[in-house]
Amino acid sequence: MPAGCLMNITARILALVTLLVCLPALAGSPRGSPTKDKDTPPFAQILSESKGWEWRKPDPENLLVMRLPSGRVVMELDPAYAPLHVANIKTLVREHYFDGLAIVRVQDDFVAQWDDPEAEDGGDRHKIRSLGSAKASLPPEFTQPIGGTRPWVRLPDGDFYAPEVGFSEDFPAARDPGANETWLVHCYGTLAVARDNPPDSGNGSALYAAIGQAPRRLDRNLTVVGRIVEGMDNLSALPRGRGPLGFYVHPKDRTLILDIRVAADLPPAQRPDMEILRTDSPTFQRLLEATRNRHDAFYVTPPGKVDICAVPAPVRDSP
């Protein structure tokens, strides 16, 4: 579907997700051929045919807006999967804990991580920022019991790592019915809580986003708190750190965090005004099917399956 990917779309889909969801032709010259009658519709066309009720506005209480010199990163938190950590992170944000801290680590094909630089080895321990009224230690929230009323949109294709995968609202997740456990999985753009060795050593003052191939081996070993819904490339395109584990060697290489705010606390004009496609909507199911069984002038062998990290729920500016 080379050329016309973004052409017929009526809503202005945010750049991040539009690019992610377009199944691109890797053409040297992306001119493309005329669409044939039996072709799988391009993603942009499927999205342009969506109905207003298929989109939901995220709760501004669950959106964090991080301002970096290069632009903003918007994170959606999921209190259903990590209530204690989400509450603690919001306390930290509301007490301006993160303002003036930095992206301290960018490890290629793995994670971008932000933290108090003084908390790293070699920092001045006397300068470590106080956590204020936030807790220093929390019980891990690696999994939750299955249950509750939030819809579960199962992905019938299966998974390599988990007995069952699907979407809980727009978050990619997994389930083990035998163990009565469910957890958010590590896909590109997943937001989670860094920690030290003890499982209860995370508190949300150090966070990371996955910037490479889905690091699924981390599932159930770290507390996932949400995902990046705007501005992902402000993290993924940062220079990689040259130290062990991708930490920056020189403080000057770090990226300053201007501030992080809960969207609900921002003046209305500054709040992200976005909508997220419901994963239980017919349109999202059409997107999955268009990835799974693609028939057009470009694809020769459709994969026949779609994996849990292949189609992030699209995000758009509110019409």
Next chain:
Amino acid sequence: MPAGCLMNITARILALVTLLVCLPALAGSPRGSPTKDKDTPPFAQILSESKGWEWRKPDPENLLVMRLPSGRVVMELDPAYAPLHVANIKTLVREHYFDGLAIVRVQDDFVAQWDDPEAEDGGDRHKIRSLGSAKASLPPEFTQPIGGTRPWVRLPDGDFYAPEVGFSEDFPAARDPGANETWLVHCYGTLAVARDNPPDSGNGSALYAAIGQAPRRLDRNLTVVGRIVEGMDNLSALPRGRGPLGFYVHPKDRTLILDIRVAADLPPAQRPDMEILRTDSPTFQRLLEATRNRHDAFYVTPPGKVDICAVPAPVRDSP
């Protein structure tokens, strides 16, 4: 295995691959705990215990060195899987086709692509560079018949997309014994040939590297010719293009390719002097097992499985 990941290693492993293969602790402060007796050894320790015969020197006839303003990118070509395309690419390189061209497209979580900028829409068709004695069209090499004498190192964990996966030398690959087909798969760092809609429209004058989650849906739809073995972050950390499919809107945003050379054609002092860990070596198998069943102070729930894209074959400077 937080802190000491790179400490005991005797060979200087190239930064790219060391970081990729280290199973990192996501610690706010990567201090780590003392190693316990029954711990899975860290990757660096496993590598430091490798023997010289477990490493092989890649053939300089199959290495391409691309110089960008930010540094070099080294690609290893695999003529066993794409003989016609590899030969055509080497013809293009030897006639200096790529010198002065550009990275024209960087699509977040997908690919970085280089090409003749004039071949894009809006370019001056009269300025399109001649392919010289290279062929303009080649039969697709999406798959090859299973067979030949090169060792196949099967990954027993299985796969989500293919009946069988494993390594052919250091290249991640798949097999369908029923169809007698084998192909190189799209992992992070995979190098492949961009094309237009007709399957035979690729010729190697436009190439891409995967820079996000493994785009396995492309397997068997594009001709994979190799992988990036050094300098991956000179591609993955480039600014993302803002146009459709991640193409740059303004020519000034493109990254200039100074030149590309076959390593064998470079003066010996300029050739990459690297070694690649054999995937049929005990050390590589130890790395897989350390990913699959990890037991240390950090991991609570080892994944129990390792996927074909999770552990790229390590690369190091020759000792």
